[in-house]
Amino acid sequence: MSNYYPPGPPTYPSMPFGAVPPEPQRHNRRNLTLILAAVVAVLALVFASVVVIVLKHKKGEFSIPFLSLTSADAPGNQPFMAQPNLTNRPLDNGLRLSAQTGAPDQGTRVVSGTTPGLYMGGSTSCDPAGLGNFLAQHPGQAKSWASVYGISTQAIPYYLDTLTPVVLTADTWVTNYSYTGGSAVPFQDVLQAGTSVLVDSAGVPRVRCQCGNPLGPSASAPIGGYRIRGAHWQGYQVNYITRVAYNTQNVTVINNTTTVINQAPSQAPPPASGPAALLTLLNPETRQLFDRTVGGIIDLSGQPPLNEPLPTPTSLNVPLVAHSDEAAAQNGLARAGDPAPAPEVTRMAQENGNTPPTEGAGRTESGAQNPAGGATSAATESGGNSSASQSNSSSSSAAPTRTAFTGSGDSIGSFTFTDNDQSVTCQAPSAEATGSVSLTCTDGQSRSVDQSSLSQSSVTSATDSTGVWRVSLGGSSVAVTSATWQTLVPTTTETTTAETPTSTETPEVPTTTEETTTQAPETSEETTPAG
Structure with a gap:
């Protein structure tokens, strides 16, 4: 009794270059496709891992909370x-x-x-x-x-x-x-x-x-x-x-x-x-x-x-x-x-000197703010009072240092800045006033400032992200190096007799408000609830 063998794959006659059976050809192509797909997947994973690592170490938006x-x-x-x-x-x-x-x-x-x-x-x-x-x-x-x-x-x-x-x-x-x-x-x-x-x-x-x-x-x-x-x-x-x-x-x-x-x-x-x-x-x-x-x-x-x-x-x-x-x-x-x-x-x-960058603002590659302020200052980024941050001190091209504030009160009493390489200190009146007030400055020059620009809220808004307060003096913005707070004295309707001698030819007249203002005592040491 002869053995039964199931039919195998068809045989082909010999040919000069060797005939390739069609069925094995399909298997080889499928295997090649799977191998190529696996290689591509591995490369994609490696590339993604490299991108993630690079992004995390760039200190860009990806990694900063x-x-x-x-x-x-x-x-x-x-x-x-x-x-x-x-x-x-x-x-x-x-x-x-x-x-x-x-x-x-x-x-x-x-x-x-x-x-x-x-x-x-x-x-x-x-x-x-x-x-x-x-x-x-x-x-x-x-x-x-x-x-x-x-x-x-x-x-x-x-x-x-x-x-x-x-x-x-x-x-x-x-x-x-x-x-x-x-x-x-x-x-x-x-x-x-x-x-x-x-x-x-x-x-x-x-x-x-x-x-x-x-x-x-x-x-x-x-x-x-x-x-x-x-x-x-x-x-x-x-x-x-x-x-x-x-x-x-x-x-x-x-x-x-x-x-x-x-x-x-x-x-x-x-x-x-x-x-x-x-x-x-x-x-x-x-x-x-x-x-x-x-x-x-x-x-x-x-x-x-x-x-x-x-x-x-x-x-x-x-x-x-x-x-x-x-x-x-x-x-x-x-x-x-x-x-x-x-x-x-x-x-x-x-x-970055503990100055956080702002999303969407111009930054260096490390994500730190421009140390000189400029276009990256808080005032510029917020679209608010940018004139102070865009103006530079009239005396120096170097980046100014942070303004040192001392004292207590609701308004600036005196401040110091540099003008033509000379340190100048200006004293503001201590009495409440509106509009422009005259300053007494150590260099003898006549300067004025708007009283409202010396209040706490104005000083805060005019201080850039580097801590430099700039104040406008007659249209020129200066960077203040130090400033002292004071408590303004309320203006009263009561007048005091001025000690300035009057002419015998002139009858007695009540002292003016300006005289009362000039003789108001310094009260920067008083403690009034500050905001």
Whole structure:
């Protein structure tokens, strides 16, 4: 019995060049295609990895975390509740926090949250009861909102009742929380002066009234390691941004002008809390300080009993700690669970002199601002008062140094600048005035300046991103090297008898307002609540 062999592939007769069977040809082409596809995929992965590595090490937009700017009336980034019918009034001249308040720290100013006059009281644009009612009706937002403070949703009205409505008197750096994907997502944010917030008994901002977003202390990273995102507003300057000191820091004031930061003692008692605690606020109408009892802003009658302890201000006043590596990177931190800044953020701040670049503005390849200011100054980027930043000192082509401010008060009393390689100091009148006033200068030249340009708000807006204040003297802008604040003396209708002898031929006449003005005493040492 013969064996059965299944039919094999067809055979072909011998040919001079050897015939190639059609079936093996198809297999070879398919194998070649697969090999080429694999090679292309590998090369694509390698190329993508190289691009990512290059981008991350270029310090460009890809790797720099953002620090947002949120104006007082902005609805906020993905707010927890719809924008309420609230309006925030712009700050009047003299109400903005003095540029000398606080201690320099990582490119900003750090202040104690209980500093008298740090916040304005009186009528604020805030509705904490409305926020509590909104969260009670939206369980998803309520759960995420409460998670920021480590409380239950039932404790929300009780926690809100421990807070106090105030108005920021300075652009303030905080950790803001947006409602994204059903969670509270942290991001670094600067709130404009004039923004209504709720603060705790330690003076730490906890809620932004305009949108209901939770707030917390900023990340513990230098500001120069971030990239500014958002439009600049009038008076915005990086070196005037403030943040509230952490509970491990003491801010000490020396001679009312100099402040230093020290680590607080390990056994330092927590700030006072409860109904007996007070905050010293500034009244925007009278411009006088007054004490405000913290909390007591919500009617808790009808609420179920509180069955959990509320967090203390001290326990919450700590640098941001992100819960994921992604959130840590977005906030400039090294890793999840660690408040330390990312090494590349610290390195970038050191390289650019702690001056953060602005998104979309002209920058060097390293992402740092032009150290000489020029077109990259804050005034130019914001489209605001650019004349001061575009004008140079009449005496020097070198980049001017940061203006040194001393003293206290609501207006500049004297300032020094360089004219034709000569140092000139000009003294302004100490009495309140409107329009142009004459200056007394050491070089004997006659100069005048608009009195309004010496006020705190004008000085702030005319100071560029490098900290140089420029003032216009008769149409010529000069870079000021040093300036001293003073408190203006109100002009009164009462006149005093001048001691200047009068001619016997001239009858007695009341002294003029100009004579009263010239004899007004220097009062730069008086302490009047400064904005």
